Amino acid sequence: MQITPLLCLFAGLIASGVATSCPESDGSTLETNLGSFHIQCGADRPGGDMTNSPAWTSSFDDCIYLCDHDDMCRGALWDPNNGGACYLKSELETAVYNPNIWAAINPLWDCPTYNGTRHEIGIDSYYTIECYQDHIGGDMPGSPVWTPTFQACMEACERNSGCIDVSWIPPTGTGNGVCYMKNELNTAIVNSAVWGARRWSVCPDQDGQPWEDGCGAWYQVECFTDRFGGVMAPSPITTASFEGCVYWCGQYPDCVDISWEQGYPTGTCWLKSSVGEASRNMGVYGARQISPYFILRQSYRHDKV
Numbered sequence: 001m002q003i004t005p006l007l008c009l010f011a012g013l014i015a016s017g018v019a020t021s022c023p024e025s026d027g028s029t030l031e032t033n034l035g036s037f038h039i040q041c042g043a044d045r046p047g048g049d050m051t052n053s054p055a056w057t058s059s060f061d062d063c064i065y066l067c068d069h070d071d072m073c074r075g076a077l078w079d080p081n082n083g084g085a086c087y088l089k090s091e092l093e094t095a096v097y098n099p100n101i102w103a104a105i106n107p108l109w110d111c112p113t114y115n116g117t118r119h120e121i122g123i124d125s126y127y128t129i130e131c132y133q134d135h136i137g138g139d140m141p142g143s144p145v146w147t148p149t150f151q152a153c154m155e156a157c158e159r160n161s162g163c164i165d166v167s168w169i170p171p172t173g174t175g176n177g178v179c180y181m182k183n184e185l186n187t188a189i190v191n192s193a194v195w196g197a198r199r200w201s202v203c204p205d206q207d208g209q210p211w212e213d214g215c216g217a218w219y220q221v222e223c224f225t226d227r228f229g230g231v232m233a234p235s236p237i238t239t240a241s242f243e244g245c246v247y248w249c250g251q252y253p254d255c256v257d258i259s260w261e262q263g264y265p266t267g268t269c270w271l272k273s274s275v276g277e278a279s280r281n282m283g284v285y286g287a288r289q290i291s292p293y294f295i296l297r298q299s300y301r302h303d304k305v
């Protein structure tokens with residue numbers, strides 16, 4: 001019998017599918033994985049072009065994507081009438097009205113303006129900005145690293161499994177700032193030279209909590225726990241989140257456990273048909289099924305046979 005994946009609604013992986021455009025999107029905020037862009041129709045910004053600008057893209061969203069994935073980019077300006085020229089800006093000069101330009105502005109997450117706000121970096125992790133708060137000590141091996149932006153410091157933390165907090169010292173002038181990554185949260189002291197950000201994610205924050213797979217089955221989150229054996233097809237699968245990995249498990253009736261090797265921007269998802277012996281692994285977010293949804297699955301399979 002062929003097992004057909006169950007079709008369950010999983011909002012987390014479904015893009016809205018609505019293209020960003022002018023004038024419809026004017027004044028709105030577009031949340032991306034890495035930042036948030038303010039849409040400003042007709043706001044041209046002469047000057048401040050990056051060396052790889054202009055690029056040429058077939059849509060405004062593609063232009064925004066290029067900017068979103070470049071740490072130095074603060075603005076994506078698209079001209080649909082000029083062959084899809086995509087102007088990428090590292091500096092935002094004063095806006096000048098130009099009806100042909102569709103602009104998306106990514107404000108710097110700076111202190112003190114963005115104090116207390118949250119920024120998504122991974123799909124199920126975000127960082128809360130704590131201006132001038134330095135949690136002293138707790139530095140991880142390999143820390144510090146040098147990064148051009150505060151965002152890049154949070155991304156470095158995201159790539160470093162076990163990191164829960166950063167302290168970034170912005171550069172004076174151009175160049176890189178110093179990014180301290182921490183795996184312990186000690187008492188904070190006020191330090192006007194430091195921009196801090198605290199990470200929230202499934203691990204360690206949801207350790208031991210129940211988690212639903214989008215299909216009605218429940219799992220218990222087991223942070224930093226890998227369970228041996230039972231690896232089943234089609235894993236390993238590349239997923240951008242723990243959430244996505246549990247979702248895949250929900251698609252296969254035989255799946256009862258997962259191990260997600262945390263990574264940024266993607267990690268590796270292992271599906272397991274058995275709950276093996278646990279071992280500690282700081283790079284793994286695990287989940288063990290505690291309540292399968294047999295009734296739905298059996299009736300579904302019955303329909304299909």
Ligand SMILES: *[C@@H]1O[C@H](CO)[C@@H](O)[C@H](O)[C@H]1NC(C)=O
Pocket residue numbers: 112115116130131132
């Ligand atoms: C940042 O926000 C926190 C909590 O809202 C507040 O306690 C702190 O004083 C703020 N810091 C600055 C520099 O505004």
